[in-house]
Structure formats: C-alpha cells, structure tokens
Amino acid sequence: MIKTITLALVAILASLLIANNVSAANKNDFNPGRIIDDYVFYNSDAMSTQQIQTFLESKVPNCDYNGTQPASDWGYPNITHAQLAEYKRNGSNGFTRDTGFHAPPYKCLRAYTQDTPQMEAASGLCQSVPAGTNKSAAQIIKDISVACGINPQVLIVLLEKEQSLVTDNWPLNRQLNSATGFACPDTAPCDTSYGGFFYQVYYAARQFKIYQAYPDRYNYIAGRTQAILWSPNTACGSGQVFIENQATAGLYIYTPYQPNAAALNNLYGTGDGCSAYGNRNFWRIFTDWFGSTYAGQDRQELFSKGTNTLSRGSQLKSGEFLTSPNGRYTLIMHPSGQLLMYKSKQLIWQSDSINWTQRGAYLSFQTDGNVVLYRDTTPLWSTGSDGSSATRFSLQNDGNLVLYGDANQVLWSSGTISNDSPLVYKGSTLSAGESLRPGEYLRSPDWRYFLLMQGDGNLVLYTAGHTQSIWNSGSHGKGGNRVSLQSDGNLVIYNSSGAIWASGTDGRSDYAGLSLQSDGNLVLYNTTGNAIWASGTDRKGGEFVSFQSDGNLVLYGGQKALWATGTDRKGGTSLSLQSDGNWVMYGSSGAIWATGTDRRPQSSVAYECSLTSSLSIGSRLNKGDSICSPNNLFKLSFQSDGNLVLYARKTSPSWASGTDGVFFRSDLNL
Template sequence: MRLVALLVLPILAAIGLSSGTAHAATFDPGRIIDDVIFTNASTMSVAQIQNFLNSKVPTCDTNGTLPASDFGRPDLTHAQYAAMRGWQAPPYTCLKDFNEGGRSAAQIIYDVSQQYQINPQVFIVLLQKESSLVTDTWPLSWQYRSATGYGCPDSTPGVCDSSYYGFTNQVSWAGRLFRSVINQSPGWYSPYVKGQNFIQWSPIASCGGSIVNVQNWSTAALYDYTPYQPNASALNAGYGMGDSCGAYGNRNFWLYFNDWFGSTWAANYSLQINSQYAYTDATKTTVANMSSLMPGDKVYVGFTAKNTGNTAWQNSGPNAILVGTEAPKERSSLFSPGSGWLTATRPALLKEATVAPGGIGTFEFWLTVPASGVAGIFNERFNIMANNLAWMNDTGLSYYMNVQRPKYTWSMASQYAYTDDTKTTVANMGSLAPGQRVYVGFTARNTGNMTWSNTGPNAILAGTEAPKERSSIFAPGSGWLTPTKSTLLKEATVAPGGIGTFEFWLTVPASGVYGVYNERFNILANNIAWMNDVGLSYYVNIR
C-alpha cells in the first residue's frame, strides 16, 4: 500500500545507516507501539523538533558539491551523480531548512501532531522510514512530494496519486489516517482491528504471512499504513536487507523510534504532569501566594497527571495510586502535621476511581506551615506511586514555598480613658481618688506580617511594660488576666494592616497610694514575643 518505504530502502542503505541500539529480535508484530506513546502529542515543542532535525543534518549539501560516496561514486559530486541519473539539479533543501506555505517543516509536523493528537515523534520517524528526509543531506523534490508515502499504493509500484502530493498534504493525511483508525471512525475503513489479523510478510502474496494478535489501535493504524510485518530475515538484518520476502516499513519504524526516542512500549506505571496549582482553600477560588507564606498558613495544593503507562490507575485496592514525598522518597514532611495526610509521607490518593492509560488523574491535599520554628525557602517534592508495587518516574514535581519569619509589630492608632465601660464620660486622669476605677483602652494597627488572634496558644494580649511583666498596683480589683496581663485583643482576628482594640480597668488602691504614676503597657503574642515598645502609657495622678 505504501511502496515508497520499499523503494527508499536502497537510498537509506546508500547514505550509511548505523546499526542503532534497538534489537529487532525483540520486535513484537502485535505491539509495535503503545497507544499512550503514539498519541502523546506533547512530547516535543516546535523548537525541540527543529533542534532534532538540525542535529541529524548539521550541514546540508545545498549545492551538491560533496562526493557521492554514499552511492559508490566518490569520483563524482552529488550534483554530477544526480545529472548522470537524470535526477534533480541543485540546489537541494534539507528538511531542517524546508518551508511550505510560510511554515517550517518543524512547525508543520507540530501543527499536524496537535490537530490529530499524534506524537510528533511518530511523524519524524514516518518521514525517515518512508523517504529518508530526516537524515538526507541532499534530498530531491520527489521526497517532499511524497514525503510520507501517502497515496502510493503497492498495487501500482512507483506511481503515486497526485492529489496527495506536497509535504503538508502528506503529513496531514498520515495524521488523519492514524487518528481515524485509532478512533475507529465509521467513515474510515480499515481491515486491521485489535485482535486476530492475518498479516503478510511482504507485498508478494506467495511469501505468505501469519496471524498476529494486534494489541492496540496504534499498532493497527501502522498496519493500515504499511500492511506488512517483517519476516525473520528482515529482523535479523537490522536496518539492512533480508531475503526476497522481507518487508521493512514497520521494522524500520520500530527501529528508528527506539533508537531516536526510546522504547515504543510504555512502562507499566508512568506519568506526565498536566497541570499544577495552589489555592488558599479547598474551594479553589483564590490562588495562594506561595512566595510569601506565614507560620500557621494552610494552602490547598493539587496537580493533574496523564497516565502514560500501560496500566489503569485505581484509587482503591492493594495497588492504589497515591502521592508520596520525593527527594528523598518516603521523607517525613514538615508540612504534613495538621494537613490530614494519609501518613507523614503520603498526602493523598488519586481522586478518580480509575484512570485509563492516556487519561488524566487528579491529586489534591493540604500543606500546613508549622506555627513556629520554620522560616526560609522550601522546595517540597512529590511523586506518584502504585502502592506496594513501584514508584513512577520522577517528573520533578515540587511546590516552592517561601515561609516568612513572623513579624509582630504595631503602631498606636488611638488611646482613651472613661469613667466606666459605657465610654460616655471621659475620665480625668489628672485627679483620681483612692479606690476609683477608670476604663481605659487603645486601638493598635497591626504593622507586622502575622494575623492577630484572641484565641489559641499565641493569642494577642496587653501586658505591663517598663519593665516587662511588671506587677501593676492597678491590677487588683480590675479583672485582669494576671497581675501583669491586662486583657486580650477584643477582635477575633486582625489581619496585617488592620486595627485591633484592647480595653481594661485600672483600679486605684483604696489607701496608701498617692502621687503621679506613668503606667506603661505593650502588646505581646503569647508564648512567642513581645512587640515593639511604642511608649503607650496612662498618666495617673492620685490625690
């Protein structure tokens, strides 16, 4: 069906192929390539495709001046050899430099891969095994005209359908065929299916064939494109020629892919990160500022991952898929306590009940910054594992967190003193009598980076100053928390920049105390630190 692959083999041999690292003896005709690899359209960017093409042909023989040693005629230049054969004269355009319709070959390959969601590496290999364009240093125009061999049936050797001519056209039709077979599109007939298929060894019917158990639709698509399997002689020949019944299209596809891009078989368990996020809470409405976290902060993080393996993920059972700490593995995380993790090293299970190969799974969990003793930059690393089986490939998934040192500071906003807690009559602090009570207060602006709270172990309260923790003669009978701590913050919380209120009684002793007092106060975060001393004082004159 695609005879260009057969015709081009002598050219491939002539330009000098390496034996490669893949061993054709491990070729499986029923599993040439796995679906998750064949349909992974995100393996290469345009720039990466271009760089790959550049690497295969660092220097193009544009003018055909190099010796034609690759065709056994070192005495002739490529241009002279082409003239002798009646081929195209220079200049020659290599694939890395080719443009059509204002797009580079790399851009065309990428665009078609995105349109049909086919791995761009598949198209690169297809171009090589059909027309040797990837490595050819002086390609001819006909190689671009029928670049992927589409529309060149085996029934008419050397004759191609002109309606499919053109590089973009060729790559696009190849992508359309692959996607149609994989999707089992009703408008696209293919004789090859998952399951049992009789596949010939070559276009020569008398060479015979065998029953092949085709394991996936990507392999079926390759047979729809090149409907032959390699026989033993073809497999034993590496990239070379076998016997008269040998066919090489699918063998070469498999060899090139393995040698250039790695295995055509997916690992049992592997992943590719699809997205990553961090929010202030589980409603996922406000993005968390991970570069400015405070002690005690909680962030709701998550990521989605593509199942690039060949095994479905489950969120239950002995081999459930879950998140674990990485770098090193099974590391107890500082951010686990208070986060509701499964264990100190395992944050969460896969959210979906099952994720098939090629599907997307979701993982979400909390990260809780310790309330104290932690500051600085943390790169919290994670990975996915199949419980009781194996860790998956480390993608470098991490959450960068900059935990700020807690800063507790304040500035005075207002200060007052009244005769009682209705705050209707201002107290005359310059003339107080023994036994008299005054209701005093002040408002404070939170100029630090920590939210104030009036509950918990680090509650914000007012205490005596000059010296600190001084027992006040005005505390007895005033209802203070202790003789040195007058009151808690009135508001439940005060965010940085907000205003907090502190109010309490001062009770003049009933006897034995006269004169002027400068009663000093300050604010502290309980069990953490006193704040900056702003000089807050109440002038008291007892007459």
C-alpha cells in the first residue's frame, strides 16, 4: 500500500511540474493575432516521454478497453459503451445507424501502442524518425516532436482539439485515423493515405514546419493585417487581424477561422450560427493544461545585463538581455538559441528562425570587431564585421540595434528604427517627382514584397511579413530622409547635406517610373517598357540541375545556385525516386537526404519518363527531363518554368524546389 501511494504522489507531482502557473483560460486574454508564441510552439524540449505518459494517464485514469463502463458521457448511464456502439452500428433501439461505431477493443491514448515505420529526414523540415515496435502514444508524440521541432504540448492539444483523443476513454478507430485532422478538409472526407495515429501526428507536425520554412507560399503571413473568416460560412463575414508571429500564422493556415464574440463569451461551450471553435479551443485547452501560450518569465529565467550596450570582449549569455535606456526595447539572448528584439510584447527582429536545437547559444562581441552568435564553437550568425574598428553594440531608444566603430560610424544595424508612427502605403509605383519618406512604403500588387524607406535612412526591400531583407541601398546611419525619383530619371536618397545614394540613371528623358513587381524585382522602366535599372531580386527560374562531385545536388539559374540539397561533403553517391514516392539521396552509410514524400497518394495512371529512376554523381537534368519511380506511379519533372517538381498525381505536386520564378499557390499542400 505504501508503494502504491508513493507512486501515485510521484505521478501527481510530475503532472503538476509539466506546466508553470497554469490557470483557467479567460476570454479577455485571447488575442487573435497572437494565439501562441513561436518560442512556445517550436520548443520540443517542453516535455519528456515520461511526462507525456504521466499527463495522458492523468486525463484518463481508467481506459474502457472492453467497453464495459456505462455510457454516461453520452447521456445513457443504463447501457455500456459497447452496447451503445452496437446500437449505433446496427441502427437499432432507436439510434441512427453509424457504422463507425465498432465493437471493442477501444484503445485510449494512455494505453495505445503501434508499430511505426521509419520516416526519412525531410530537408529543412524534420529529422528522420526511427522505426519502432509497440511504441506508446507518448513515445510517438515525443519522437515526432524532437524530429520536427514542435512542442509536444502543441501536438497533445491538437489531438484533443481535433478528436478529443486525450480525454476520451473509449476512442473509436476513426478518431485515431484522423487524430490531428491532417488532410481532412471541411468540405471533403479525410485522405486515407494519411490515416492512422502515427501518420496523423507526423504529417501534422511536418506541415507546421512547412508553414514555417516557406511562409510566403500561404495566405496567412506573420507581420501582415489580414481578413480572417469567422466561420466556414462566408456569409458570416470576417475580421481584420494583425498576425504577430509564424506560429499563429500556421494555426490559421491549418484552421482558417477565428472565434467571434459569441464563441469567446461562452468559452467552454457553443456560440452562435457564425461561430468557429478550432483556434479558440487550441488556445483554451493549451492555457488550461499547460499555462500561458506566451514565452515569458513563467517559461524561462531571464536576467538583465543592466545596460543597453556590449563592448569588445563581452558576451550576452543564454537568458540575458539588454534594455534600451527608455525601457521600451529589449534584446534577449533567448534560451532557444536566437537573438530576439522586442518592443513591449511584440517581436520586431530576430537573428534567425526558431530552432531549439541551438539551445544554450551565446552572443560574443569578439576582439576582432565581429559580433557572433555561437553554439559551443559553431557560429550561427554574425554582423560580418571582423577586422573592423567596432567598439560598441548598442540597443538605442529608437529601437535600432547598432554596431558602432571608433569614429562613431555605423558598421551594422538591425534597421528596426521606429518613430512609433504607423507605416504609410504609397502604392506599387513611384512616378517622376514623387518621394518616399521614413515610414512610407511601396507594396507589390500581390502583397508578397514591400519597399520601405526606413527611419535609419536605408531603403530596404522585404518579403512580406518583414521575414527577409532581399535588397537594400546600404545607406543606413547616413541620415537619409527621403528617396526621390527625379525628373532626370535618377532614383536618389538624400540627407540634409545632399545625395547619399543613387541608381545612376540620371540624364534620361525616356523613363516611365519605378515599379515594385510581383516577382520581387524593383525596376525603373523607360517609356518603351525596357528596364533601365533593377534591384535584381526577381525570382528567376532554374536552368539546369547538377549532381556535383562533392555530393551536392544544385539547381542553377545561369551561374547562380537557386536551390540545393545542402549535402556537399556528406558522401552522397546516388539519388533514387522510390516506388513509395520518396526521392532519396544515398551514401555508403544509408540515406542522407530525402524529400520526405514517402507514402503520398499515388497516381491512378502510369507515367512515362525520359530517364531512369536513379541519378549518379555527374548526372545533369535539363528542362524537360523527367524521372519515374520503378513502378511508374511517381514522376519527378524539371519543368520549362525552371521548377523541379515531384508529382503523385498529374495535377498534384507533392514536393517542389520552388524555383519556377513565381510563388506557389497557397492551397497546395506541400
């Protein structure tokens, strides 16, 4: 008896230690633009396998494996679960027929096990997942969490949100087969190719990593104010939401609705005919079970350096932060391994995308003048200022993080200078005599790019959501106060003393105007439609693919590498398009890279291809070449638009290199 009590206490304490400061969700705390922070969503270290198991056991103390418990949860206390299932399955005793209600056994998650396949690494998305025999649900969740870099708490909440699997003590097979709702659209049945608990958890986690890796391919993008529907019924309308981070954007791509006031007012129940509950329930369940969805003091210890400046030879260690003198901006060496800058609670700059494998990284202001982010001895990011006269690295009152030289010159800056005024949209073009002043911007017609005249005097071309700077004038820190398209055809940035940058197109009378195009190129055209100056940032299509002697597969546009597998010096010797739909690079020790498209839906018609299923070192693909799997049900095509695309059906790509020169349709489930 003493041993039993002790084990029970240990289990209870372990479940309490999973989350800090857990309290019931309050509707007033729900922010549709910040459902969950990136640093919570992508934290694969949040729970161990044992903590997951303990948590699952705490939610279902007794699993009704044989269906002998009363069906009180369905309002029928006088019959058992097995009897209820029989009545519904047969349409007897007054119940509507539903063949999905099968006979026992019923496998609740606390006791669920299955054999799992090996999943090869998907480049830039998930690491490989080893095969296993009789793996528990807790182990499956943890393995996939680690492989894909997703918080196991997120996966647990997803399982509950979609199918109530965490709290159901007699789940049906159809709940397990659609466990996370992956490939289960609102308007059609679930795709059975992704059925089963393991595949559902894996492909859902992988899909969120795709959203993170390719944010510009989808309709909802962090850093943008967008109309989000209240429900699948479009007649109910939508509301404008500023999406603050990638994790929140991913949730809206996965479930594209926000809760209306009625859904929030009855947080644990139903709203009205225009209410949707998916993202409300995700936030509510996570908050109730694991605490705040925000990364704050309740999730890691942070320590102030008591200054806004680093000097040569100093470091910012994990958990330490700088604060601007006015207290409005904070630069955190986050425990996830990223350098993050906040204005109040809003993230405005980061050194890289979130990757919890970089835990314990630190920032070093080296004696050579370079500011470098390290994990152990591996550099992850730097200002590129080695060999300079850099003396101080300062977080200023205007929100700009600046590296200064010994003559007070700017050597590097984050470009996050803020005047606390909203940005002003000025269209997609600039005509003669027109200017952009700090805070004003052009936006491409498709909303994919914007050109911002920053407060630090730099003219910067960004991808949507401020996710990536792809071109800039290099005029930061020089006091620029406007960029003007002059009557002589020259695009010029001025400060109070004169010109500090120009396109060098003066002396022309035939120019028509400056245009920010949907391909990402900023172009100055003449009256005949020819470009006379451009930023060179258009997405050019690929021209050929080379399997190089260093083991790297590279897709080139001219002399420029547009895409690569990143497998140089890893010993790759062959590439095979397999009969399961996976394109895999092998070396002497096994697979070293893959598209991760195994077990995709197959084509109903056999393909015809120009090449065999395998490539070796020295092989080259030209436009029009194609490779078929040995069973001819999958096809890899190097298209005329420069895109390398793997097809599982003739109109359904399962993977692509993204080098077609245009962006993907947002509805492609890549």
